[in-house]
Amino acid sequence: MDLLDLIIKRYSGRSYDGTRVVTQEQIDMLIEAARWAPSCYGDEPWRYVICNKQKNLNSWNTLFNCLTQKNQKWVKDCTLLIICCSAKNFRDLSRGSNNWSSYDTGAATYGMMLGATSMGLMAHQMAGFDKGKVIAEFGIPEDFDVTSVMAVGYAKEGEGPSERKRRPIKEMFFYDKWLKKDGN
Structure with missing residues (x-):
């Protein structure tokens, strides 16, 4: 698959197929996709806690119970819940x-999301969770920041990206200097 096509195909849906599981081989590929991300000084500040519903329902439920009720409604059928963390130092x-650790962790996580898309999986990051509860329940060290939780699994049949809109390129990309809204 062409890289740009893969990037465009990636979306954060909200309807997972609970009957299909993510294999260990697929998880290993997600890990490799994140592992090879660039980082400042090659420090690789990202850490992930992977909660696999099929392998350890207790761990998955613990993380599920850290999510907001709004997120619990659509996450309930995903196979993986992943805690994304970045080193503070x-x-x-x-x-x-x-x-730069959050920036680098974001790059690694995006690599993981593109890896998921390349395998026909759907990955959706969320900020709606109780950070303190995640830290306490999963023993996240104090020198790490919990940046997001990601749901991964197969999209439910018929689930697909809705009309996706992006800002016009001229509002986000500038040549030589920052341009004001009126183009000056």
């Missing part, structure tokens, strides 16, 4: 705070 502590 570089591994080499002499470098101090890693101000």
Whole structure:
């Protein structure tokens, strides 16, 4: 699949097919897709806690119960719930705070999402969760920030991207200097 086609095909749907499971081989491919993302100083600040409904329902339910009720309604049939975290500091502590770790973790997570799309899976990130509860329930160290939770699974038959709109290119991309709304 052409890269641009893959990027355009990716969407964050809200209707999963609970009868289809994500295999360990597919999970391994998602991990590899994230693993090879670029990062500042090659520090790889991302960490993921993967809760697989098929392998450990208790862990999956624990994370499910950390989500807002609104998210629980559409997430209930996904196979994987994944906690996405980023290191607050570089591994080499002499470098101090890693101000780019969320950026790098976002790149790794996007790699994972594109990997999911390439395998016919749907991945949807969310911010609607109780961060404190996630930290407590899953033992997230204090030197990591929980950036999002991602649902992964197969889209329900008939689920597809609705009319997706993006801002006009001229509002987001500029040559040589930032242009104001009126073009100046």
